[in-house]
Amino acid sequence: MARTSSFMMFLLGICLSRPAFADEPKSIPRATTQQVQRTVERAIGYLQTESAAWLRTRKCAACHHAPMPLWALSEADRQGYAVDKKFLADTAEATLGSLDKMIASKLVSNPADPPDPRPSAKGVNMGTVFMAVAAQSLPILEKGQKQSLRLIADEIVKKQLADGSWEFFANLRRPPINESQITDAVWIILALQGERGRDASESQRAAAKKAAGWLAGAKLSDSLQERVLNLLLAIRAGKARNEMQIIIDELLTRQQTDCGWSQTAKMKSDAFATGQTLYVLSLAGYTAERPDIKGAINFLMATQKPDGSWPMTSRSTPDGKPGSAKLLTPIMCAAGAWATLGLARLAPKRP
Numbered sequence: 001m002a003r004t005s006s007f008m009m010f011l012l013g014i015c016l017s018r019p020a021f022a023d024e025p026k027s028i029p030r031a032t033t034q035q036v037q038r039t040v041e042r043a044i045g046y047l048q049t050e051s052a053a054w055l056r057t058r059k060c061a062a063c064h065h066a067p068m069p070l071w072a073l074s075e076a077d078r079q080g081y082a083v084d085k086k087f088l089a090d091t092a093e094a095t096l097g098s099l100d101k102m103i104a105s106k107l108v109s110n111p112a113d114p115p116d117p118r119p120s121a122k123g124v125n126m127g128t129v130f131m132a133v134a135a136q137s138l139p140i141l142e143k144g145q146k147q148s149l150r151l152i153a154d155e156i157v158k159k160q161l162a163d164g165s166w167e168f169f170a171n172l173r174r175p176p177i178n179e180s181q182i183t184d185a186v187w188i189i190l191a192l193q194g195e196r197g198r199d200a201s202e203s204q205r206a207a208a209k210k211a212a213g214w215l216a217g218a219k220l221s222d223s224l225q226e227r228v229l230n231l232l233l234a235i236r237a238g239k240a241r242n243e244m245q246i247i248i249d250e251l252l253t254r255q256q257t258d259c260g261w262s263q264t265a266k267m268k269s270d271a272f273a274t275g276q277t278l279y280v281l282s283l284a285g286y287t288a289e290r291p292d293i294k295g296a297i298n299f300l301m302a303t304q305k306p307d308g309s310w311p312m313t314s315r316s317t318p319d320g321k322p323g324s325a326k327l328l329t330p331i332m333c334a335a336g337a338w339a340t341l342g343l344a345r346l347a348p349k350r351p
Contacts, residue, residue: 031301036288036347037081039301043340044076046308048084050333051091061095061105063177064330067130068337074137075341080349092138096131096145107131108151123167124159124188126178128152132191149194156188157207164214175315176225176263176272177334182218185211186229193236222264224273227251232280241284248284251277252292259295260303263315271310272335274300278342288346297346300339310335 047069054065061067070091077083095105102108107128109116132152135141141149160166166188168181178184192208215233220226227247234244256262260269261277278296286293304310312332314325 031298033347036297036301036343037349039304040076040081040340040343040347042304042308043336043343044073044081044083044308047072047333047336047340048087050309050329052087054329054333055091055094059104059106061107061127061131062330063127063130064334066091066095067134068334071134071137072337072340074139076344079344081344088138092135092145093142096135096148097142098144098148099151102128102148120169120172122159123169124156126184126187128155129187129191132194133187136194153192153204156192157203160207160210164210179223179225180221182215182220182226183223183229185215185218186233189215189233190236224254224261224263225276228276228280231284235280235283244284248281251281255292255296258299259292260299261296269299270312270335271300271303271339272312272331275335275338275340275342279338279345282342282345293346297343300343308336310339
């Protein structure tokens, strides 16, 4: 405990001097690459254990315990880390292998069940959307998995509203996983991107174009994630750097004095916000050599728990304030996935 506290005090001293970053790029000590890699390895162990246990006991391919770990583990594998490839393959097959497997993993409703009378049934099942995005990172997709992804894309197109958006039920949102209509829309567009190859239907292309138009006119809230995901979407769409620089600069100015990022202005820095920001900035070309990126890496290293996870608080209430949820493993698993995505790219085990 004393060692961790000392590291945090050291880290705080580093980040309180952030205005000097541009003038003194060598003034900030950094953790060694090997230390960062060990942090990633602990996170990989946590994600594999936690995701497997959830799927085994809950029988549910939830947004936080299946798609996010699959994405993070696939990225770590790509960066040279040792991951359980059998777990990756088996989980992808068990959740996306066929319509029956999607029903069994609770990604889609059973057609034999009575129709869901709730208004929320009109919306897109975001669990399928997260799985479609995660599947884009997998090294191999089997025939049945590809068919499942086409079914998901067709359902997305069918439920799109006339203005290009999708239904969002504020009273049912679960921030930060389902934070706002904007974050949901970005995830949905990212899912459609995976089906926009030569075989994409005209309806899917049209839906993606209409959604991009709606998103361009949407007003962002205080949420950091809305900006992070919009930047991710711009990067994947191949936009020029000068078109993205404003939002990149805004993300950098929102870095906290402890060198992490917070989900909203009223919250403390955490692994969810810091991990996803580091991941997207790494895609934009930022490296661990930058002092501000070094500081964020050190923040994640200092706050990681011995089991490889990171401490998180609940935001389960619709107003986005810290909630009273007793079960914190969902947000901890999602945060661990984002932290792994960011750190694995910034400290790869192979070029």
